[in-house]
Amino acid sequence: MNASIVNGRMKPLILITNDDSIEAPGLHRLVEIAAEFGDVIAVAPKYPQSGQSSAISVEKPLRINQTDDYSGARMFTVSGTPVDCVKLALNAIVPRHPDLLLSGINHGSNSGNAITYSGTMGAVLEGCTNGIVSVGFSLCHHSIKADFSLSAPLVRDIVARVLANGLPDYTALNVNIPARVVPAGSKVCRAARGHWSEEFVRYTDPAGKPFYMLSGRFVNEEPDMTDTDEYWLSQGYVSVVPVTPDQTAARYIESLSQTFTI
């Protein structure tokens, strides 16, 4: 019997990637969960790609390497960004169009505006642009030793519901998981708006010249709003934010037409 056929039905093909690299424990936890639902192929960056957003490798050769299977999944590395991983997976690795793309589980939060910089979510938006139901998972804990077991049942439940129900056209999910607690449940909400302050630490090199390292503190500009991901995470819930690759601010097209039609 072909491994991908169960009870006469094709098992779903699940493509998994992340931005923390093939070595990340969060990726392995996600592969284990996904393997309960379908045939899994993981295509992850060879090296960590945090903060790579939707970056693509222009004018740079990319290589694919297959590594040891894990939990029944075929595992590949790509020498590029998370979006490179998705593009190369679709063009050169998967045997057919995946039914689901999962990205993560990221070591660190991707809530609020942080989605903009997130390689985890860059991969999700790329899947969505290619017509694949896509979900990103992030645990609000940066440690490589973070404990994913507390949230595993909820991740499993969300994967099951996505497979059963699909998602609206051109829409993906950004799922963030609170750290160090058993989640109280999950809430569908919007991304909190914020910005970063004190973004750099200034150093002086041995030659007396300055250099800067990115640091920064997220400033939630809507701390009193109870419909945001930041709010629900602070209450111990998993936040589920529907996101779209379409960045057009459609509601302003008409009013701006008066000023910018030349």
Added chain:
Amino acid sequence: MNASIVNGRMKPLILITNDDSIEAPGLHRLVEIAAEFGDVIAVAPKYPQSGQSSAISVEKPLRINQTDDYSGARMFTVSGTPVDCVKLALNAIVPRHPDLLLSGINHGSNSGNAITYSGTMGAVLEGCTNGIVSVGFSLCHHSIKADFSLSAPLVRDIVARVLANGLPDYTALNVNIPARVVPAGSKVCRAARGHWSEEFVRYTDPAGKPFYMLSGRFVNEEPDMTDTDEYWLSQGYVSVVPVTPDQTAARYIESLSQTFTI
């Protein structure tokens, strides 16, 4: 008299960046135009950053170098991405909050979905997130020798209108300019939806191992729609798309709550 005060009024401070690097002719054309309207500081990547999206440099030292003034503007390089340039400019270079951020003029289009990957637009979204009125300009011609003179009057007009009218909250503009024609005018519209096909060329290295280079062809999924940037560009118009850093698909929050509230 302080150079930034004219007729008793403060001249606007205009921050300029791009993703093609400090060397790009498109950046210099934009500095020349902006210098007609205010005090200009350019902070551009030291090396080309096409396709860098909203990527940030994590765990990497960044350096700032001041180069020769150009057209009355102070010019700086940053050894990172376009978003790094904006963040470092705001944290370590500009004397006060800029009144306007301009990015470009990019050598190559950033229309349709391509905004997702665009370093030019990554910088614009970063400006917008930091509360700065921000506009990205891209010429639909990749050559480093592209002729920007045909579109200069329209770019100047858009800069004047943005300075006079501002933009709605949390909204920036993505301006694309058709190649090799005097623009017929400008139209405010939405980004066409599409995807890329045939995205890689496969090579074999001297050792017999395969590698891949990004290539690809944009497939407009809405070729019959006349309200998109791709349509108006094909008609010889400058496209003006309002964009927002907020990627929440707000219209689906209610319906998805039924499935994903656990």
